Amino acid sequence: MSHTAHIRSHRKPRRSATTSIAVRAGVASGVLGMAAAGAASASAAEPVTQTLELPTLTADLATQVAQSADATQQAAANYTLQAERDAAAANAAKQAKADLAQAKQKAEAKKKAEEARKAAAERAASRSAERTVLSATTSSSTSTSTSTATGSAAAVVAFVKAQIGDAYVSGGTGPNSWDCSGLVQAAFKSVGVSLPRVSQDQSTQGTQVSLSNLQPGDILYWGSAGSAYHVAVYVGDGMFVGAQNPSSGVGEHPLSYDPPTGAVRVL
Incomplete structure (x- = not known):
């Protein structure tokens, strides 16, 4: 007899395959039962709300957002x-x-x-x-100019001298206010000579005479013959009488006061 025959073996007895399969089946059946019970319990409870967890705003992303906002603000500025x-x-x-x-x-x-x-x-x-x-x-020409008026010329000279001091009024024909052609027309009318009303026409009447051969009663004109803008009567001794302007009225002046352009002789 062997010297080890009396020692009991420490190995556990081997289970049979049939027993192992039965245990595994039981365990699986229990797990499935628990799972079914849990599912039934969950169905009876209130529905579970699913919560989506948003990604956390990292420091880099925050910096990028801030930079984008700054850039937008700077662009607007x-x-x-x-x-x-x-x-x-x-x-x-x-x-x-x-x-x-x-x-x-x-x-x-x-x-x-x-x-x-x-x-x-x-x-x-x-x-x-x-x-x-x-x-x-x-x-x-003093020696050749006639200083003493006679006849109708003397009457014309007397008429214009009698009006010295009267007022000048544009369009005036007397008896106390005159314009230049109105005075000349009235003076010649006093001796029966009819003259046109305006200075332009009066400067073409009678015969043109030289300023060096003036006689009392000659009509002096300023401007050109046919377009004269002013007339007066030469009264002798280098003087003329005319209705000059509103400030001086009818007055007697030397030829040098306002030299005429030409003269005509009507008488």
């Missing part, structure tokens, strides 16, 4: 600034255009004023030269 600059530029262009137009107007007005001043100076110089020539002519 840039657009506003550009709009203000465009408006300012448009206003500046409009003001510059207005200033240029005003400067042109001022320059044109200055130019016209200068031209008018030059023209006035030229007229004054021309009148002065005419007076000088007339004075010399009158002095040299």
Whole structure:
């Protein structure tokens, strides 16, 4: 007999395959039963609300959002600034255009004023030269001019001298106010001579005579024959009587006071 025969074996007895399968089946059946019971219990309870967990806003994402907001704000500020600059530029262009137009107007007005001043100076110089020539002519022709009026010429001279001091009124024909042609017409009418009413027509009556050969009663005119703008009566001794203007009225003046252009003799 072996020396180990009396020692009991420590190995557990082997289960048969049939027993193992039966145990496994029982366990599975129990698990399935518990699962079915849990499902039935869950069906009887209130529905479970499913909660979706949003992604957490990380630091990088927050930085990107802030940068995007800053960029949008900066773009809006840039657009506003550009709009203000465009408006300012448009206003500046409009003001510059207005200033240029005003400067042109001022320059044109200055130019016209200068031209008018030059023209006035030229007229004054021309009148002065005419007076000088007339004075010399009158002095040299004194011996040939008739200073004493006779007949109808004397009556015409007397008539115009009688009106000295009367007022000048445009369109006036007497008896106390006259214009230049109205006085001349009335003077010649007093001796039976009919003259046209206006100075332009009176300057073409009778015969044209030289200013160096004047006689009392001759009609003096200013301007050109047929388009004269003023007339008066020569009364002798280098003097004339005429209705000059509203400030001086009817007066007697030397030829040098306002040298005439020409003269006609009607009597």
